[in-house]
Structure formats: structure tokens, C-alpha cells
Amino acid sequence: MGSIRQPRALRVGVDVGGTNTDAVILDLDAVNQSNRGVLAFHKTPTTSPDVTDGIEAAVGNVLAQLGGDSASEISCLIIGTTHFLNAVIERDTRRLSKVGVIRLSKSFTKDIPPFSDFPPDLTQLLKGYCGFVDGGLHIDGSEEAPINEEQIIKECEKIREQGLNAVVISGVFSPIDKHFEQESRVRKIMQERLPGVDIVCSSEVSNIGLLERENASILNASILRFARRTIRGFQGAMRRLGLNCSLFISQNDGTVIDSASAAKLPIKTFSSGPTNSMRGAAYLGLAQSGRKDEERVSTIVADVGGTTTDCGVLLPSGFPRAASAYVTVAGVTMNFPMPHLESIGLGGGSIVRKGDSDVTVGPDSVGYQLTTKARVFGGDVLTTTDIAAAGGLQIGDPTKVSDLDPELISQTRARIKKMLENVIDKLKLTPTPLPVLLVGGGSIVCPSELEGVTEVIVPKFHSVANAVGAAISRVCGTVDTIYVTADLTVAEVLEHAKIQAVANAVAAGADPDSVSVVDVETLPIPYVAGQIRVIVKAVGDLSTSYISNSKSLGNEDDKSDEKFSETASKPEALSTLETHARFDFDAYRPKVVLNPETGNDEWVLCEKDLEWIRDGCYILGCAGGGSPKAEFLKLRDQVRAGHSVRIIDSSSLAENSLIYWGGMMGSPAVSIERLNSSECIHAVADLMEHFGHKSFDAIMGLEIGGANGLEPMLIGSSKAFGRPVIDGDWMGRAYPTYWQTTLAVYEPGQLTPCAIASGDGKTIIMTKAPNDEIVDRALRASCSEMGSRVGMAARPTTARHVRNYGVLNTVSLAWRIGRSVARAQQENTVHTVAEQIIDAVGGPSTAKILFRGKIVGVERRLFKGHSYGEITIKQIQEDEEENSHESAAVAEGGVVKIPFKNENIYAKHISDDGSETYLATVPDLISVLDTQSGLALGVPEYRYGLMVTVLGIACSPRWTDTPRGLEYGGPKAFGYDMAYKPVGVYVEPKSVIKEYAST
Template identity: 45%
Template sequence: MTQGSGPYRIGVDVGGTNTDAAIIDIAATDSASRGVCASSKTPTTTDVTSGIHAVIEDVLSKTAVNRQDVLSVAIGTTHFVNAVVEADARRLSKVAVVRLCGPFTRLVPPFSDFPPALKQIMGGPVFYLDGGLEIDGREITPLNPDQVKQTVKSIQAAGIKMVAVVGVFSPLDHQGIHEETCKQLMLEQDPSLSVVCSHQIGGVGLLERENATILNASILTLARRTVRAFCQAMTKLQLSCPLFLTQNDGTLTDAATAAELPIKTFASGPTNSMTGAAYLASLDRGTNAKSNTQVLVIDVGGTTSDVCALLPSGFPRQAPNFVEVGGVRTAFSMPEVLSVGLGGGSRVVYDAELDRVRVGPDSVGHYLTSQALVFGGDVMTTTDIVVASGKAKIGDYAKAQSIPSDVVSKARLQIKKILERAVEDMKVSDLPVTLLLVGGGSIVQMDQLEGVAECIIPPHHDSANAVGAAIAKVAGEVDIIEILADRDEKTVLELAKKQAIEAAVARGADRADVKIVEIDKIPLQYVTNKATRLVIKAVGRLALPDATAPTVNSTQPNEVAVNGTNGVADQDAEDFSNGVSQKATSDALESSVKFSIYMDLDAYKPDVRNGVWYLSPVDLEFIATGTGVLGTGGGGPSRLQYLQCLEALQNPDAKDKMRVMSSKSMKDSDICVFGSWYGAPSVSGERMPAGPEIMDAIEYSVKYSGHDHFEAVIADEIGGGNGMSTFPTSVHYDIPVIDGDLMGRAYPTLEHGTPYVYGEPITPCAIADGKGNVSVVLKAESNKRVETMIRAQCVDLGLKMAVACTPLTGEAIKRYAIPNTVSQSWYIGRAVHKARRSKTNLIKAIFDTSPGRLLYSGKIIDVKRDVSRGYTMGQCTIAPLNSDERDLGTTDTGTQSTPDERCIIIPFQNEYLYAAYADAAEPDDASRHEIICTVPDLISILGQDGEAIGSQELRYGLRVSVIGMSAHPLWTGDARGLKVGGPEGFGLDMKWKSLGPYQEPRSVIEEFDRGAA
């Protein structure tokens, strides 16, 4: 192809198998080819750069483009993530971690959930320094320069050069003031250090953001070498234009920044394919997309197909919550991609006995051109089915005619079902789908797909990944908290939008093209001043050299990353292997916090001696899963509390101290305390506890209630993270945990404790934070007033604290506590883990241990949320699965026949309040609701792996099972219980709808007691 009018941009995508390049004439983007002048593909080379050189040289030769007319080169690569997935010590460095946290976060230290192999490679010294922010922007403590200087000396003594600086709530301050000041102080003392600040890496969620920051710091040397090698390749190609790398969210970053923040490029490959597909199909011009459809992209390779949903902004939908990379749970922007086992090389197997055809997931892969029938081989593949169907002429297509017509028909039907299921799983709404097919294997789509309004295979579809890199845009983002009370919300929002636009322009976007593409408004819980987190993203195309906006990178490519930054020495490029898939796993990369994977679960027995159950890491893992199920949507996630329990258990002084006993073992005169966490989930995962909060609250509640001793501790709620908060307390005081709790589930307020419902005193009630602040409510007019008083204190103390009400006697515990709920959570967790491993029915396994009822199986199609009176209020709507989804689901969670194929609604106030059948066309029409069950009975929503889904985690498209379990008679057998814990207590105009009789949970202690040790 001859060259156009120019100027040009070149995009390159380096995959595990092939390296692709495309050159685009940006003056011809309105043409049918969207300005794509040429594309090229070559096998990825072990040194990466020679393959890049080859494909760029090829497209330049094909087009005869003047190299001075090339404005930019953008490269997407999976090279950096492979080093982490492989746990390659040759490419990874040890990292020192500096937390700016004041007294907080000690209970879960850095590297807590790293796989052993990576922890051994990366694990360096850890330092806790003054600094950090509250969620509203207040300082936890001022930064201490003397502490920073002493820390640098310790890092130098350890011989460490890579440092991760992590400040509490640093992402909410877009300037990262504490982190950046700390970095500056460190570099002033030792310029040879490489310091990475976490606010540049990820969002709120300290442990996950810290993990990502550590990974980034560990691969810095590799990143700098690699980017330098890319720059050398450009020099050899005689290209003097800027070099960019594509990021996970589909936007560009300059080479120098990519060398310092390589983690942001980890998932750029799939993103390039998705954005390239949208561009090639002209969806950015609105010529093919319809306003009443949603856009999905399927990138079909030889073995698998990657499916992603495109947002109206044209960028892929980002994965929710957290992403695991090499066994490490991280928080940074990653596209949500579903991979299914269908590609051009998928094996097609006909079972004559069953008269059934199976397509995939096994594949001939890159041996397609030698093993497929049309290429002279003896393996029937999807490519052969395409040829036999007359949909393409590939190879010796006459050889495909030997395939029986009924086999072809059955294979086409299976391919159709696989694609339809993938589309259904990735839909973001119930609108019809515009489907874009790209990749070399896209010919496998031969038939009309249900729910797909239009299917488009755009020009240059086999090079969409390289095109996506070439046309990638520049983004700017702000993430701030604003107080909206007594302010004009529209004015505040407009100012934040302008800040996002300026951030994009500063990074090189064309001001005339920048648009706001994403606005998230997230109200904070437990506050009355309408504090709201605003996350706003602006995106625009890269400015032309003669535009008034500054360019992202003004240095010449051969100048970038020669010495890295912070004094890293120049080194030659090394031999890079790309042979490991991002999905690769090994025993070495299993998470260090998953102890059950090494156990024979059928043979495992808990350590129960003489009526006392001594907990192990496996027990804690089971209990964490079980407390999630009993959380009924609330109680906070169990994971962080589980990690805290592991830290406490693994202390050498903790031997035989973390233990559980039955309430029956208590004397009536014994005193039992409880202490739990209280506050907003948005704070729990960021400003993690200091350590002494619960103990401080307990000791003040004991002191002001007039007691001078206590013999046991009990959880106020077994549901969620609070169900495990007793175990570190058990170790601290060397007292047992009572096998029970004060709710039998999770509830949103203290007044929902069963002893308080029946007249036991709730005051004196003490609260404490990690800075030594303590407050005691000595007396209140009602239990409800106690709640409002401590809630006001919680706001002042940063929305996270510990609380302890007045201790209870052994007699009161035996009368009013819900028995055996620690055991119940253990049995539920063990059932889930065993069923998951054996791939048997998860729901049946749960009900074999804790009787209940499967209320519904389906897919979430709508979630509404609001913050009212400090609680997360909302409603979830779930629709039935179709027959294919029920028959071919990947996880056996059981099936449920829903009357008339109705949907189900589940309102929640933190916890799930009731379940009702609803009309699918008008789910909000209360007059047509049929109540299935209500509080106080337990309603839990489970994912396909059997883990509970909290109300804060609900989102469109999740396949779920809804289960119900009967509440204890303390809630249902007396009007006092129903008044507080039933529908009336939540302002619902309905009667309690029972699931059936309650059955007391089994006791681990009674089943496994082996007598005296």
C-alpha cells in the first residue's frame, strides 16, 4: 500500500505469541479503513525488541512512509506482568515498605498475603511512620522528618534500593502530599533510592494498593531496562518521535513514566484489542453503534476468546474491587475480561455413543496449520467446521467435506452456545448487544446469536490490538472528597470536572478534544454533612505537535530511561522470555493465606481437647468463609479480620491461646466481655486498626460497669468480619471465645444484640480508637439513643473505632446468646471448601451442615443504592438464568425453579431485609410482590464459588444463588425480638414471613472432642 497524506502514528502490541504493528494515517481516519495503511504480525522474540523492530520496519516498508512524518509510537506489552507471574528472581528486587499511618495498620503488616515465593524474593524491611490522612482529609499525625531520615539509614543498612511509600488515604489527596514529601526527604538523603508512592498506583484499599506498589517497585529495574531497549529499537529504526506505552485503562503514558509505573501497563494487551475494535468499527463516530444497544468485543485467538464490555466512553469496563496478579491481591485499574475456551484451534470431538459434539476448551494452539484437517492434519477443529460450513475457504477446504453434516450442525450449535453464554456473562445491562469480533479466529462466529442486535467484523480485525495502541488517548483523573452540605453540588462537580480536564491536558491531551467520560459520586456512610467521594475521568486524543497543549514527552526516545531515575545505572538489555501466560499458576504462587489447599479436607479434624477447641490456620479459613455467609450482606468483609487473626495466631506467644469453648462450660457468675469494630466499610479497608482499640474499649467498659474480672469473650455478631474480631482478643487476654454470638447473624446496630432486646443493660458502653481516644456512654434513655450517641463519636474519630458494651454474666450468655455460631461458621466454610474442591453442589453442601432453603438462582440485573441515616440502603433485582446457563454453568450451586419465571428483589439496609418475587417487567411494583421471607431470618447471596457477596459488592451481571436460613427463636418466638429484629424494626409495612423451624447448629467441640490431651 502506498502512503497517504500523513502524519502517522504507529501502534505495537507485544503478546505472548505474536507481536503486531499497525500504521495509521491520522488525516484519513474518516476513510473506510479508518486510516490504517498497513499492519504486520511476527512471532514474539525472546528479546522482545527485535520482534518490535521487525514489525515496525515491515509496516514502514509496506507504506514507504517518510519516517519524519511518524508522530508517535505506542507499545502495549505483557512483559512486565510475566516477570511477576513467573516469580522470576532474576528480574525482581527486594522492596522496603514505608507506611505513613501514625499508630494505625499494625495488625496487618505488609506482605501478609503474598505467596511464599514472591514474599521471599520481594520481602524487605517494614517501617511504620507518622503521617497519613483520615477519610475527610484531616491528618492522622503530621509527617516527622526525623523519622524519615532514620528510616533511610535503616534501608541503607539493609542494602535495599527499592522503596514503596504507602500513606493512609493518600489516593483521596490527588497531590499525595504526605507520600510525596516523604519521597523528597528520602531522596535528599540518598538519591540512589527508587521510591514509589502508592497514590500513583491505585485507589482506596490500603493492603491491595500497597501490594500493587510493592510489585511496581520490585520490577522497576526490569521496566527501565525494557523501556530503554524499546528506545534503542526506535533509534535503530531512525524514528525520532516520542515513545509511549499503553496502560491498562486504554490510555497512553510516556516512556519515562512507564519506566517508573510499569504496573499500569500490565493488562494493556486486552485493552488495546477492545479499543482498537471499537475504532475499526467506527463506533467512536456513531456510525454503527445504536443508542439502544450495548457494545461487547470478543477477541478470538487460536485457543481462547477474550470478551469485554465497552462503556459509552469507548473504554473497557474495569474489573470491580481487586485483581490478583501472580497470587497477589492488588488494587489498580484493570479491564474486566472474560476468557472462554473457544478459538480457531479448538478441538471438536464427536462422541458417537452419546451422539454429542464437544467444542474446546482444549486446542491445537499454534499447531493449527499442521494439525487441522484443512492443513493436512488429523484433528478436527473449529476452523474445519467453519470451512465445512462454507463460511470460509482456508487451506485444502475439500478435506473438510469429510465431516458428516450432522456433526457440523451440532458443532455450530455448540459454538453458538459458547458465544451466547460469553455475551450474556459480560453484558452490563439488559439492552440488546452490538458485538464486535476481532482476532484471527473471529471466523468461528457463523450464526445469529440470541440477544445480539448486530455482529460486526471490522476491517483489519486481526490487528485490532496494534490499532488500539496506535489510537490510544490521554486521560486525567481526580479522586477527591467534598463536603456537599450547604454547597451547590453542581458547582462543586463542575470544578472537579475542570480539574480532571486540566490533568488530561497536562499529560498531553488536545484541549479541544478532551471530554469527561466517567463520573462516580460515592456518598460516605455514618456522616451527616453529605461528604461525597468524587472520582472523575477526562479523556482526549493526543495533541498534535503544533497544538498549544504541551506534549507528554519532549525527550528524544534514545534519551528516555537511559539511567532510569533516581540514579539507576545503565545496563544492557537482557534476554526476555514471554512464554508464561498471565493465567499461569503453580504451587509456588498459591496465596500464603490459603492453608486449606494443602490439606486433605476429608481427613482434617480440628484440635479439640477436654472441651476446648484450639484454632488452627485452617479453622480460621473455614470460619472466615462461614462468617461471610452468616453476614447476610453486612458485617463487613471477613478477609482483613482473617489476616489479623492469622498474625495473632502465628505469634510465638499465642500457642494454645486462641481457643473456643461452649457457653455451657461457663459458670453463671462468670463475666463475659465483647468488643467489636464499628464504622464505615470504606474506612475499614484503608485505615486498618492499630491493635489495642478493642482491648481499650473492653477495659473501660469493664471498669465503669464495676467488674474486676472477666473469664471469656463473645462476638456481638457472627456475621462478617466482626464474627472473627474475638480471636485476637482471646490471645491478648488468654481467655476463651464463647461458641456463640449476640445476634446469630449480622445486624446494623448495637441495639440488635439479643441480650439488649430482652432487657440486659447495654451501658456503660465504651468506644476507643487507635490514637488512645476513649469515650464512655454511662447511661442513655434508650438503646436506640446509645446508638445515635456513639455514631456521632464515630464520625469525629474518623469513621472507624472499637466498641464494647457492659459485660454480661455467664447466666445471661447461656440464656440470651445464640449458641454454636462459631461452629456453624466453621461447618459452612468447610462445606464450601470441600464442595469447591470436589466440584459438587455447593448449596447442598451448606445445607447438609446448616439447614436452609435455596430461594433463587439467577443473575443480578439491577442494583440501586443510597445512603440514608448513615446506612447503605438499596435494592437488588435478580432475574432467572436461561436453560443453557443452568445446564452449562461452571459451578454447581444447585438449581431453582422460579414460578412464572419471575425475578426476585432483595432490599437491604447494609444487611438483606427480605426477599420477594416480582414481576420481571415492573419489579418495583410493590402491589405485585410475593414475599418469600423476611428478617430476622437470614438471607445470604452467594457467588459461584460459594463465597458470600456483601451488599457493597453487588453489581450487574453476577451469577448468584440466594439462600435463606431460619433465625433463632429469641428473634421469632417473642414479640420483643420481632419488634427490633423483624420487619417492624426496619420500618417495613409487612409481617414476618418464616422460612420454617430453627435447628440449633452442631457443635465442633462436641463432635471432635478427644478428651484430655
């Protein structure tokens, strides 16, 4: 806790941008007045390489406007800055450090090394060294392996040789490590041998999800030195201004942390600029617009700075639309809450160039040098501000641009208009026009009319909306951990977590009387008894009596009063903001070649094929099967390294073919930490040894849904067994149990002998069973004791079984579905992605849009190792959902409830009058799509507030042509006494191999 002082209501909010620094003084006791409590505001160009000059100029100006001893009346200074994010976006080597990564896991994660999920250019810039040492935990909190100090010392020597000054320690399940503290112990060993090196523990940066947590930690480590230098500059500016108050930095979610914490975790400030802009816009613009609350509609916010334009959506509630479950920062996947944003290289300092036939605008910019380099200020660089001045804007000296060709002015305006319209279209879920709220100093270059926009609103104080957003920030306290429930009830666990979250908020500076718990989520962990993950968030107003007493920023000596300079970024560094070349979907042909040895056509997968199959598999997973991301990354890297993955049609199998099949079994919570190792490959090898097989002819998947859709490709890859993968599987979707396969439906007793392997040396072979259901039960019990994740290889099968009982051409189906999603994303037709998927799977007679709406309830529980629960989806008002759709859903109004047991079981519509209708049930496929992206949502991603589209797809007749098929895969298999009513008529997917065959 900080020390106490007399409360004051005045705050200074500052936004430090690359082009301008803005400041406001806000009186919290006057927020209902016409000026919204804004007592003073100022925008000043960041004209010096020393970022503190802008702060001193802007804050000094607003203090002078107040007059008197105004500095003593300021309770806190809150700064929002894009500096840290810009360093990454601009790939600026002067501000970024190369990072070494040390993974703690004896047996896992090596197949997907650090930086696997980074864009190639950023990998080249940041990747310093990657090492693997013993360590890591299992999901139950036990050690996978103890720390080996000798290994750590050897890694220190390698890091020293590389000359690195930043290292990340990333341990499997480190966020739940409360006993062994492996990451902290390794950091202590390394600090003794690597003095002056920043060492970041991933568990202190983010939560469960190894790759995403590690990604965030790498970016955090890369900017630590720059962050400390920047924050020291902020502190020095405060001292010179006579401000003796607390310094806070605003975070991604609109809350604040003290400066010392921000210097250790600058990653948490990455999206603070856009978030502050959104919050400031809501505070200023919507209140000023004159609309009543019930008249509000979704509004695009465009924050136009000097270099970039960040666009987001304010919902009718006045809050920013949250990003979907798929969030990236500078091209890197992260697990931080962020607003949904799209950015382009357009700002007031963007450079304008005349080509032979057209005009380009940006993405490079003169940035903070606008007032010296732009032509209206006497410079020689043509910028968008010059074009605006030539069109009548009163800025600088318009006579210096009076010689501009009117055609050039017209073309530039048209280009700016088109850039804005394109980015706005990306944010809109449908073509329906929406209003646009323009904020930011660079908004002066924007047109007052745009296609697809109802009106353009420029609020009072628009140029300093970011600073206003910073000034109104709140304080957050969170808890995200796994509790053991052996000695506590769930209610007691939740109460403990709530108390801790509130305490964390108060400790961070919240007024105790204003703190409330705003979010509580419980996540049962499949296959792990007596544990539950709890996430609690508490938020309160920043106390005017709080003063942070933490001054140390670590490593370098404190030099708060010392100014520092920073060279301007190279213009070409912004080239990464340019849109990637459009992919030609119509011209693309998958590589289908004739194998001269077999005389059969084979589909050789490329990286693009794998991307589409990945996304299609998750949609076919019906919310289960686990995310295929890890499998995709591993396959992508293999293809890049020259290995091959081949798909064959079932018709090419010889009658005497020996066919292995299998997949992963276990908890998704384990999969996202241990990533993908070689469990299935080990299981296949162990079963081959049991049978005495030296090789086999082909591999087939257990299920096409989720991660297991890609698993046979890893087994069949030339890096593993080098065998072709059959275009088919045993489910045509995902199911929660091993016995829910079409093979078991038509030929019971074919599941044993089988093998499961943990990937760290443990294998079990089951030779006999009285029935197929007991096989799954026995294996899952063993799975829990083997780390809650295993690879499974089943009894080899025959070509007859595959052709007669398998669900065929499902790899082709996943490819077609994924291609539909990718095309919709590129062509900005995500509002019709469900219709495009329906066309890909067979048309409206095969699949239907069941419902559209927002998830308003998520219930989860665990029973016998399976994740049970239910989501509730509510159709919201038309003005809230931003939607007008080309085709109606089967049901409208009311709510839809979808219970799940790992996968979705049925979709029940409850109308406003209380009547109930079952829209679809298993074995038909019920997929929930993220409306913003068109991608599938799995059970782990279900959360309140997500806009979703529910899709129903007809299942294979393998499930419906026999009573046992419905007994194994229908509603009764899940304990529901209801009749199955088909959602449509199944159409066998068209084979990619046959369509694109070389002959």
C-alpha cells in the first residue's frame, strides 16, 4: 500500500504519441457540466527526440492555464503511451533487444520451439537463443522433472556468448507453480551468472497457455530497457514541473498500474493508446451527440494520429467492442484482453508520393518532425497535412502548398477516403452504414463524408480524447489461478478469490469504497480431480489519496532527472503495416501428383492447405476436439523444412492394406501447456512393436474435428513414418469418447489391442476388453495418471473397413470449409461466412444457420473427466448487434441453449413466449462460430459477450442408417431422451484429389 494524503479530485491525463503529446486536467467533481470536467487541455507536437520535452510542454501548458499553485492540486498523473507498441510494430532495432528463451520441460514442447508463432521478420529481429532444460509441471501441480542447476549454468554460458541482455524463462504450467517455484529458482541462478541481464518469468506476465504466455513474455523482455528509459523520462519531467504526485501508466483494458510495475510489465500497456481513445470518445462524443441512451447505435471510432489510424467499435452501451477469442499484437498471438482494433498506416504526418499512375499515402510518416518537415511548416516533404491545408485547412502557411497540382490533391483525398472506408469495412460485420466518431490530432486530414457511413462526428476536445481516456482510468485487481477443492467447497474458493481480487485492486490504488467484482469465471479441468481454475476481476475508482511508494525501476541506476534522446524511427520500418498481397483463391490449385510407385494420385499439402484444413477441422469439431493450432504449427514448420505430408483417396487402397489409426486423448488445458509432442507417434511405434509390424500402408484419423483432424498428418509426415494419410476418419466430426466411432457402430470389438503413450516414457497396451465402451473408460482412467494427455494408436484396420464404415473425404471437407472462411476474411464478407460454409458442405439442404446472437451465459462443470456445461445465446436488438443479414436463421428472438459434453449436444430454442423447439441434435454437427472472424469457438473459448452464429450441418449417414448409430452417437448416448430429427440431407464431400487430379 502507498502512503495517505488529503484527497483531491484533479487529475492530469497525458497521451504520449510518436507525433503529438496531449494533456488534459480533469475535475472529477464536474463531470456532468458541459465541458465534462475538462478544465484545461493542450496538444503539442513531439518536436524533439527527447519524449519528455513533449510531456513538459503539454503538462506545463495545462498547469499554466489553471494558474496559481496548480501543481499542488494534482492528485495523480496518468500517462497512456503507444511508444512500447510502436517499437514492436515498427520493428525498430534501436528500441528492441534480442531475447533468449529457456524452456523448462524435460519431455515436451521441443517440437514447437519459441518464436514459432511470430511473423518471420519479427523472429529475425528478436530471436537471440532458444534452450531447453529439465523442469516443468503436470496439471496436478506435481513436477514433471526437477530443476537441474548444471543445465542452467550451461545455458547461461551460451547466453553470455550471444551477448544477450534479455531472457525469458518459460516453464510448463508455471502459472500454477505455488510450491516448487521453478521459474523463480532458475531466474535466481541466472541472475548470479548474468548480471545486468533482464530475466523475465513467464508466470509473472500472463496465464495458462504456454505459447501465448511465452509470446507475451518475449515481447515484454524485448522492450524492458526501452520502457525503463521512457518511464525515467516521465519521472524526470514530473520533477521539473514540480508535480509531487503518483505516476500511473494506463493499461490495455483501460485501467492503470503504477510506474514501477509498468517498467517491469510494459506489455500490459501495448493497447492503452487505442483503449484510452475509445474510452475518451465514449466519455466526450456520445454524451455530446445528443442521443439518448436508447437511441445509441454501434459507432466506429477512428483515432487518427500522426503515423497510424486505429479504428474500433463503440457498442450502443458506450463501451468498446472486445476482441474476439483470436487476438494478435503486431502479428503475434497473445492472451491479453484487448479491444477489437484495426490499424492502417495513415496519419497527419503520412508521406504522400506521386507515382506514374497513382498516389500513395504512407505507411511511412515524418512523425514528430511534422512541424519541421511538412511543406506548410517550411519543410520539403509532402504530407497528408499539406494536402488538407491545400484544401482549405487553416494550418501552417497554406501559400507553401499553393502550387500543388489539383489532380494530385484530388487523388490523395480519394486515396485517404478509400483507406478509411476499407478499414471501416473490416470492422463492420455487415454492409449496414454506421456513424463514425473521429478523434485524434490527425483527424484533420480525414474527409467529412465516407461511403458506408451515416455521419461523421467530431466531438469537442476530439484532439485530446486519448488524454481524457487516460484521466478517467480505473484500477483493476485480478486473480487467475487453479485451486485445489479437496478441503474447500467451490463457494469457499470463489469467496477467497473475490476477496483476493478486491485486495489486489486496493493495493494497486483503488478506492476501497468503490471496488466491486465485475467478472467471475470458473473453468473445470477435464481429467483432473479436485481442481478448478478461477478467474476473478475487481475494478474500482483510482483513489485520490493513493501515492505509490515504489521508485525502483531495476538494473540501471536511477536517473529520473536526466534527459535522454531517441533517434527517429526509420521510415521503412513501418512497411509491416502494409496489407499483404491478396491471395488469388480462384487461381489456386492444390498440388495433386501421380505417385509412380503406386500409380495413385496423391495430394501433397502446402502451408496454405494446412491453414485451411486447420480452420475447417475446428469448425467440424463442434466445439470439441481441442484447438488444432499446435498441430498446425508443427506441420507448418515441417513443410517449411522440406518434409512432405500426403493425402490419398480411400479408393486407392489395396485390399490387403495395413492401416493404422489413432489420435490424442486428454484435457485441452494440458494441450495448451505441453503443446504437441510426439505422443501419437510413440503410441503407433509401441503398437507396431506389439504386433511385430515393421511398417504400414496408410494412416487414418480417429476424428476430423479439432486437433485430431491434423494428428494423422504428423504421424504420416516424412519426418515421422512417411506414410500417406487417408482422406477420411471414423466420426466425421468430434465426439468425447473413443467408442463413439463408426467402426465400433458397424464392427464392435475392433478397438483392441490398442496403445496409449504419454510422451515422457510411459506406455500402456490394452489387449482385450469385453466391450468397446470399457476400452475408453479404462484408457481415460490411465490417461489421468499419465499427465491427463496421451497419444492413442488403435488396432490396425483394413481397406474394407475404411471404405464400408469410414466417413470419407473429410480432409477435403475441412479444406473447403477453411477456404470459405479465408475467402470471407479477405473479401470482407464475414457477415455471410456461414452461408459460404453452407455452400461448401453441400448447400441449404445440408446445413442451416440455426441462430445468431450473443453469449449471455456460460456454465461449466466436470463429471467423470469430461467437461460438461451449457451456453445461453440471446438474440439482441438489431441496433446492438450491428447486423442485417442476407438470410434468416431458423429461429429468431428469444434464446438458444446449447449443452455440451466436450462437444455440443443439441441446440434448443426458447421463444419469447416460452415455447421450446429443438433446432438440432447430435449426431448432426452443431458449430458455434465467432461472428467477428468466422472461425470456430471451442468449449474453452466460450465466454460471455461474444457475438456468435450457430451452424447446423447434417451428419454422415453412417450414424443414422442403423439403430446402433443413433444409440452410440445420438441424444440418448448423452443421457437425453429425445427423438433425433435431421437438420438436413447429407452430401458426401467432394474429393480434392479427384477434383484436382493431374490426369
